Amino acid sequence: MEKTDHIIALISNIRDKSNKLIVNELKKASILDLAPSHGSILQLLFSTKESLSMQDISIKINRDKSTVTSLINKLIKLRYVEKVKNADDNRVSIITLTEKGWQLKPIFDAVSQKLLDSIYRGFDNDQKKEVVDVLVKINSNL
């Protein structure tokens, strides 16, 4: 390659293609009404022992709190999660997975694995570490 100015376009394209792969794989698993951001929330819930508030989720998935409200509303409507008020502080809502939500875990694990396999095709472990390190650096530069 010659120029290095199209890095933003590259990153944008990678993100778009990753999201399309996720949506596509979910479709294959007959999950038609969830977007990648819903997946981010679910995987956060799968992997977090402590209880998570709306704000926790907002910070962790890097989305505005009002966006999280609407994402969670959808997950509630689909009965994947539940929302209960924190007794100690009534401003805070705690989000928990339902049984139906937990059933999605293997599907999302498989989708994640498929995406990582695609992205890292032809990379050994050191190369993976290198690319993540450099992306961490860019991320902290911004």
Added chain:
Amino acid sequence: MEKTDHIIALISNIRDKSNKLIVNELKKASILDLAPSHGSILQLLFSTKESLSMQDISIKINRDKSTVTSLINKLIKLRYVEKVKNADDNRVSIITLTEKGWQLKPIFDAVSQKLLDSIYRGFDNDQKKEVVDVLVKINSNL
């Protein structure tokens, strides 16, 4: 670093922060009604000698043709571009910059430069090439 599984989140964050930086810099230049995608179109037009159809733009900026219709409609309303039908093939529309559109070039050039300076802070030329190469590889893996 430990894990390399959060690469998608990293890429997503970098994209979001880049877009925020762009919107912010445009705001400083009193440009309040353009999103990064409008900037992609304008910069494509700045840098392309040949005439560009709606489809050309759709392919180059990697957005659905219907998205391009609405992005171009906004640019037309703001008088930054014009749309004329191709005489040889009446299905095709050709998009050209107006005088007012060309006036945005220095602003967008400066914004791009600022973004690249941020992203690449602490990188030498070889490191820039390396990261672009690896992103190109990931992009083609998807």
Added chain:
DNA sequence: ACAAAATAGTTTGATATCAAACTAAAAAGG
């Protein structure tokens, strides 16, 4: 030469997203 297929672009409808204004509850501070 004409019917069928392909192509370029628009319209329509749905949704994720953000920012700003708002509501309600808790904390701070005099």
Added chain:
DNA sequence: CCTTTTTAGTTTGATATCAAACTATTTTGT
């Protein structure tokens, strides 16, 4: 205590985005 400020979350309004259906041209195949 009681007022002020901060904090958590929702509502509202705007917009970029996509996919699917549609319209209008051009191309193709027989």
